[in-house]
Amino acid sequence: MAYRETEKMRQRKAEARQRIIDCTYECVARGGFRSARITRIAGLAGVATGTIYRHFDSREDLFAEVFRLATQREVDKVAEALATSDEADVRLEKALRQFAERALRGPTMAWSLIAEPVDPKVEEERLKYRKAYASLFETAIRDGIEEGCIPDQDACQSSTCLVGAIAESLVGPLSPTQAGTKPAATTDNNDMLVDTIIRFCMQGLTGTRR
């Protein structure tokens, strides 16, 4: 009789895979990809390290999967913030602000998603997701040009400027290596930081002093 995977086995496998992903996510959120060692993940997930490699070809593939899941969550949040009925410039400002605020509230994960040096496989994903953000911004910029609240411009290029400006300006504040050299991240400091970033972005888009 040929071997056949029963429904129960399939389910058990899917659950183990999900647990491995969840535990990796937890590790990254606490200490970045650097701290997410396979032995540690296996321990947390209650599986043998070999089991992880039955689900993922390599540590890098597991990381890329966790990166995709975590980043897609942020992309969805941006899409959500852009989907209201406000004017396009207001929607853009809200989406950018929310992105920065969420990053500063979960700085370790945000640092890992935005800038932590990891592995070419994760870097490839980073490039793809930056395009996903840019594409959302581009649509809103086009709306704004049509509505007349944003001056005519190359929406595609401006959207990449937005993505770059907001991501790069968060790298320093989020960086774990700067923890000792910068003022403590208070809510006030973070508010001022977010205001500064948003001002630059919106001025860049509109050419109007904020």
Next chain:
Amino acid sequence: MAYRETEKMRQRKAEARQRIIDCTYECVARGGFRSARITRIAGLAGVATGTIYRHFDSREDLFAEVFRLATQREVDKVAEALATSDEADVRLEKALRQFAERALRGPTMAWSLIAEPVDPKVEEERLKYRKAYASLFETAIRDGIEEGCIPDQDACQSSTCLVGAIAESLVGPLSPTQAGTKPAATTDNNDMLVDTIIRFCMQGLTGTRR
């Protein structure tokens, strides 16, 4: 008699090291880090692959060294453009324009320096050099605030916005994978692209429509 390295041997070693670096640089400039295989570099440099590992602990260390040399050249160019006697906003605009134009003239190398997914060691260098650019821009922004040609702002944060905006907006146009999907890189297209990027950056800084 203890072994002593003669002057001539030292010189020969230094020359071999330099040749390895030069040949790696050549490979990267033609096809990115991805194409710079150790066997190929060894062939070009006329040394055995083992010789490369006597000079560099790993391929990644060699890449990081080439990255540093190539990026430092660009940082120096930005510093030079910022060192004229113009007003700060004019100097900033010139420096940003020159950075973008140089990148578009040497797109493969620029892509490799700005965005090619390589290795955590190169990514670490990327983060450091982005700070180097930001630090140059920050000084110029401070000058501009003092001169009155740039409105008062957090110069440190704005400098990172500039670095992010210009780097990210070049990623797409420089990307080798986009070669088939984008219009041919003509001088006219590049001029328009640079104008768009510079406009966003300078509007972001000054809040004045360009």
